[in-house]
Amino acid sequence: MKYEAAKLKDISKVLGLSVSTISRALNDSYEISEKTKKLVREYAEKINYRPNPVAVSLREKRSRSIGVIIAEIANSFFSQMINGVESVAHAKGYNVIITQSLESYERELSNLEFLASRSVDGCLISVSTETKNFDHITRLHKRGFPFVCFDRIIDDIKTHKVSIDNFKGAYDATKELVKSGFKRIAMLGNAEHLSITQERLSGYKAALADAGLVFDESLIRYCLHGGMIYGEVEQAMNELMSLRKKPDTFFAASDKLTTNFVRYCKAKKISIPNKLGLVGFSNLDLTDLLTPALSVIRQPAFEMGEAAAELLIKLIEAKRPPADFENMVLPPELLIRGSSERKK
Amino acid sequence: MKYEAAKLKDISKVLGLSVSTISRALNDSYEISEKTKKLVREYAEKINYRPNPVAVSLREKRSRSIGVIIAEIANSFFSQMINGVESVAHAKGYNVIITQSLESYERELSNLEFLASRSVDGCLISVSTETKNFDHITRLHKRGFPFVCFDRIIDDIKTHKVSIDNFKGAYDATKELVKSGFKRIAMLGNAEHLSITQERLSGYKAALADAGLVFDESLIRYCLHGGMIYGEVEQAMNELMSLRKKPDTFFAASDKLTTNFVRYCKAKKISIPNKLGLVGFSNLDLTDLLTPALSVIRQPAFEMGEAAAELLIKLIEAKRPPADFENMVLPPELLIRGSSERKK
DNA sequence: TTGTATGCGTTATCAA
DNA sequence: TTGATAACGCATACAA
Numbered sequence: 001m002k003y004e005a006a007k008l009k010d011i012s013k014v015l016g017l018s019v020s021t022i023s024r025a026l027n028d029s030y031e032i033s034e035k036t037k038k039l040v041r042e043y044a045e046k047i048n049y050r051p052n053p054v055a056v057s058l059r060e061k062r063s064r065s066i067g068v069i070i071a072e073i074a075n076s077f078f079s080q081m082i083n084g085v086e087s088v089a090h091a092k093g094y095n096v097i098i099t100q101s102l103e104s105y106e107r108e109l110s111n112l113e114f115l116a117s118r119s120v121d122g123c124l125i126s127v128s129t130e131t132k133n134f135d136h137i138t139r140l141h142k143r144g145f146p147f148v149c150f151d152r153i154i155d156d157i158k159t160h161k162v163s164i165d166n167f168k169g170a171y172d173a174t175k176e177l178v179k180s181g182f183k184r185i186a187m188l189g190n191a192e193h194l195s196i197t198q199e200r201l202s203g204y205k206a207a208l209a210d211a212g213l214v215f216d217e218s219l220i221r222y223c224l225h226g227g228m229i230y231g232e233v234e235q236a237m238n239e240l241m242s243l244r245k246k247p248d249t250f251f252a253a254s255d256k257l258t259t260n261f262v263r264y265c266k267a268k269k270i271s272i273p274n275k276l277g278l279v280g281f282s283n284l285d286l287t288d289l290l291t292p293a294l295s296v297i298r299q300p301a302f303e304m305g306e307a308a309a310e311l312l313i314k315l316i317e318a319k320r321p322p323a324d325f326e327n328m329v330l331p332p333e334l335l336i337r338g339s340s341e342r343k344k
Numbered sequence: 345m346k347y348e349a350a351k352l353k354d355i356s357k358v359l360g361l362s363v364s365t366i367s368r369a370l371n372d373s374y375e376i377s378e379k380t381k382k383l384v385r386e387y388a389e390k391i392n393y394r395p396n397p398v399a400v401s402l403r404e405k406r407s408r409s410i411g412v413i414i415a416e417i418a419n420s421f422f423s424q425m426i427n428g429v430e431s432v433a434h435a436k437g438y439n440v441i442i443t444q445s446l447e448s449y450e451r452e453l454s455n456l457e458f459l460a461s462r463s464v465d466g467c468l469i470s471v472s473t474e475t476k477n478f479d480h481i482t483r484l485h486k487r488g489f490p491f492v493c494f495d496r497i498i499d500d501i502k503t504h505k506v507s508i509d510n511f512k513g514a515y516d517a518t519k520e521l522v523k524s525g526f527k528r529i530a531m532l533g534n535a536e537h538l539s540i541t542q543e544r545l546s547g548y549k550a551a552l553a554d555a556g557l558v559f560d561e562s563l564i565r566y567c568l569h570g571g572m573i574y575g576e577v578e579q580a581m582n583e584l585m586s587l588r589k590k591p592d593t594f595f596a597a598s599d600k601l602t603t604n605f606v607r608y609c610k611a612k613k614i615s616i617p618n619k620l621g622l623v624g625f626s627n628l629d630l631t632d633l634l635t636p637a638l639s640v641i642r643q644p645a646f647e648m649g650e651a652a653a654e655l656l657i658k659l660i661e662a663k664r665p666p667a668d669f670e671n672m673v674l675p676p677e678l679l680i681r682g683s684s685e686r687k688k
Numbered sequence: 689t690t691g692t693a694t695g696c697g698t699t700a701t702c703a704a
Numbered sequence: 705t706t707g708a709t710a711a712c713g714c715a716t717a718c719a720a
Contacts, residue, residue, distance in 0.1 A: 004488065005461065007697060018707045023699060033705060048483075050461040054407065055697035057398045058712050073442075074423035082417055086444070095458060098417075098442050100430070114439060117349065117394040139392075144348065262633050284630065289606050291635035351713060362691045367715055377689060399713035402696050692719070697712105704707075 006049045015043060026051075065095040066312055067115035067123040071103050072228065076283040077255050077301050078126075081150070084305020085124065092313050094121075101128040103225045109136050122146030122316045124308050127154060129191035129226050146315040150308045153195045160311040162304050162328045166196050169297040169332035170203030170251065173279040176295065176334060177249050178211040180342040182277050186219040186240050186247035188233065188257045190226040197222065200253045200281075219247055227256030230263065237264045249273070249340075252280030262290065278339040281332075292338025300330050350393045359387060370395075409439040410656055411459035411467040415447050416572065420627040421599050421645050422470075425494070428649020429468065436657050438465075445472035447569045453480050466490030466660045468652050471498060473535035473570050490659040494652045497539045504655040506648050506672045510540050513641040513676035514547030514597065517623040520639065520678060521593050522555040524686040526621050530563040530584050530591035532577065532601045534570040541566065544597045544625075563591055571600030574607065581608045593617070593684075596624030606634065622683040625676075636682025644674050 012019045017036070025032045025040035026049075057063040066089055070078040082098060089096045097120055099111035108128045113136075115123050125137065125147060134154050141147050141157055150162040177185050187204050190197045205215050221236035223229075233256075240247055252258040258280030265272050272278055272292055279295040287294040307328055315322070356363045361380070369376045369384035370393075401407040410433055414422040426442060433440045441464055443455035452472045457480075459467050469481065469491060478498050485491050485501055494506040521529050531548050534541045549559050565580035567573075577600075584591055596602040602624030609616050616622055616636055623639045631638040651672055659666070 009697080019697090020699080020708080021706055023697095024706090027699080031705065036705080050457065052402075052697050053458075053461055053463055054398055054401045055712090056699085058396075058402050058696090058714095059698050059700090061712070063398065073417055073426055074420065076418065079418035079423060083444075095441070095443075095463075097439075099439075100427075113394065114397075117397055119397050119439075259630060259633070266633055286603060286628065286630050286634075289603070289610055289634055290630075352715095353713080363713090364692075364715075365690055367713095368690090371715080375689065380689080396713055399696090400715085402698095402712090403714050403716095405696070690720085692717105694715100694717085696714090699711090701710080702708090704705105 006047045062121050065097055065120045067120035068098045069111050069125045070100055071128055072100050075255055080283055080301035081305040084302040085309040088306050088309035103129045103228055105130040112136055116140050116145050122312045124148050124312055126151040132193055148308050148312040150304055160326045162308040164299050164330045164332045166199035167203040170200035171207045172334045173251050173297050174204045174207035176279055176340055177277055180340050182249035184247045186250050188252045189222045190254045191224050192222040204251055226254050227260050230260050233260035234264055249277030255282050258282045272339050273341055295337045295340035296335050298333045298335055350391050355387055406465050409441055409464045411464035412442045413455050413469045415445055415472055417444050419599055424627055424645035425649035428646040429653040432650045432653035447473045447572055449474040456480055460484050460489055466656045468492050468656055470495040476537055492652050492656040494648055504670045506652040508643050508674045508676045510543035511547040514544035515551045516678045517595050517641050518548045518551035520623055520684055521621055524684050526593035528591045530594050532596045533566045534598045535568050536566040548595055570598050571604050574604050577604035578608055593621030599626050602626045616683050617685055639681045639684035640679050642677045642679055
């Protein structure tokens with residue numbers, strides 16, 4: 001079953017004009033008489049003619065579309081971010097092709113390969129947790145394929161970057177827990193090698209230091225899939241909760257870690273914040289409906305999407321590589337709610 | 345700035361063979377000698393050659409990609425559904441282009457136009473709440489553009505459809521509330537003209553009738569944006585809660601209606617289920633973490649996505665229109681939790 | 689077994 | 705002001 005759309009040739013035949021005349025008339029070329037333009041336009045309108053974007057792409061060597069590689073659509077941070085990307089892209093006449101890696105290096109690779117093989121003019125990427133080697137990205141980048149990194153940044157690639165101040169987010173979160181009187185603050189982190197994990201770890205450490213608390217390595221656990229899989233959070237929690245000196249509160253460094261921490265506490269009937277306090281990264285707009293409401297670090301996801309798309313399109317449309325690259329760092333927002341309030 | 349990828353011509357020049365030989369060698373044609381194939385393959389591998397999908401699309405008159413039009417990515421039902429779509433599509437060598445209408449007819453129209461203008465081989469669609477006229481869809485469909493409808497079904501279009509048993513979902517939800525002893529059951533519905541709304545309304549009515557309760561029109565409120573905007577839910581709730589004979593429980597007929605109902609109760613300090621009971625449609629995997637945990641009707645979103653993608657690809661690859669169309673109706677699942685338990 | 693020519697739908701160059 | 709022709713990258717019918 002095949003859908004046949006109207007093409008220039010069809011119009012050309014009916015109106016008895018050449019294909020090139022039709023093309024020029026529809027593109028409002030100065031070379032064509034008003035009379036002819038009107039005739040052509042009206043007929044094209046009538047049969048609902050639309051230029052074939054595939055042919056235009058081949059001809060113009062650009063597709064007017066951008067690709068996005070994220071970990072998971074069903075993650076509030078990413079879905080909000082995509083809304084920002086779409087709003088800018090559509091306004092500038094670009095389409096957005098979304099692909100998800102599901103935190104798998106293999107999938108990231110094949111998605112990127114598809115996108116880069118000229119289906120899109122450039123790409124926004126937040127690498128998967130599994131990705132430790134960035135050759136697939138740098139290789140393309142060196143050959144001129146436009147990238148903008150966001151969220152999970154790759155350090156040694158020279159291009160525009162959009163992220164949040166992860167250090168500050170973690171610092172503020174930890175400081176808030178300290179302020180509430182918690183002493184043994186554990187951290188659930190995303191994969192250890194990720195830039196966001198390291199920055200958040202630094203913020204956490206700095207806040208401890210400033211509060212005169214000693215940093216205890218044994219209170220740190222990393223989850224290779226960023227908490228996407230409940231089992232990895234469960235295991236990390238089991239380990240931490242069976243320490244001789246148990247933590248009395250948690251800093252959860254990603255969306256899924258935060259919710260799966262709550263899930264764990266619910267399952268084990270651990271009361272928040274009485275038994276364990278919590279501040280976590282989350283962009284879910286349901287965290288305020290939990291009991292207790294969760295204290296969260298919220299990222300300006302929509303704005304990050306807007307900024308990243310803006311930068312990427314600028315890169316695509318630039319005649320030559322820009323002299324310097326933007327490194328946008330947006331501020332996170334700490335929303336203090338019940339889960340970090342020490343009760344006793 | 346432009347990214348130039350390798351093409352057949354490049355290989356052809358280097359190896360001193362014609363473009364067609366290269367093409368055939370890479371496509372493993374029987375006409376080419378093993379020796380040549382090996383030579384070509386190795387060099388192609390070395391320079392990381394990938395065929396230009398745009399050129400292939402133009403040539404083959406198909407793009408090996410499918411489009412999806414949904415209301416909103418940041419909606420658990422849709423994002424889970426997309427995961428199902430992607431898993432099937434990728435397995436069959438198709439790419440997925442996602443667009444969101446944000447419940448706007450205008451956006452649905454322009455998204456569809458983009459997708460149909462030969463960027464994709466077919467389309468999965470769940471119409472926006474604003475869409476009352478389906479001409480833009482039926483017009484394309486009549487001209488042979490493959491569609492599969494899911495979730496929000498269009499009745500008068502002859503094609504494959506994937507939905508859930510909305511009647512049963514609503515019936516079970518309402519019956520559960522009746523069983524708990526609630527008497528005045530209000531319904532928050534999506535836009536009135538949607539098929540899902542009508543079916544859910546019927547299920548609700550039938551359950552009332554079977555329980556010997558009278559149907560009271562004044563207890564029904566429709567939200568034109570399916571609860572996506574908090575204000576519309578707030579207004580509906582304000583109206584219902586200022587009735588002389590207030591409802592004592594709610595059936596919320598969509599994801600966003602359910603969560604915004606909870607948000608409203610939290611804001612107004614209305615205790616669930618003591619003051620108001622609730623069963624609502626929701627696919628969020630956080631509803632069990634609320635206090636009380638929410639009783640929800642859960643849709644098999646992932647499976648729906650798989651089924652819809654499967655049917656669409658079958659449609660695309662069929663030589664001619666199938667004699668009859670599938671009308672898949674999957675069962676919803678009622679998860680009974682705290683919010684529908686009558687306490688007093 | 690390999691090469692040449694053609695066409696997919698569009699736009700741009702050149703000619704009329 | 706309009707038309708014929710070439711080109712974008714690829715795959716295939718036809719020639720050799």
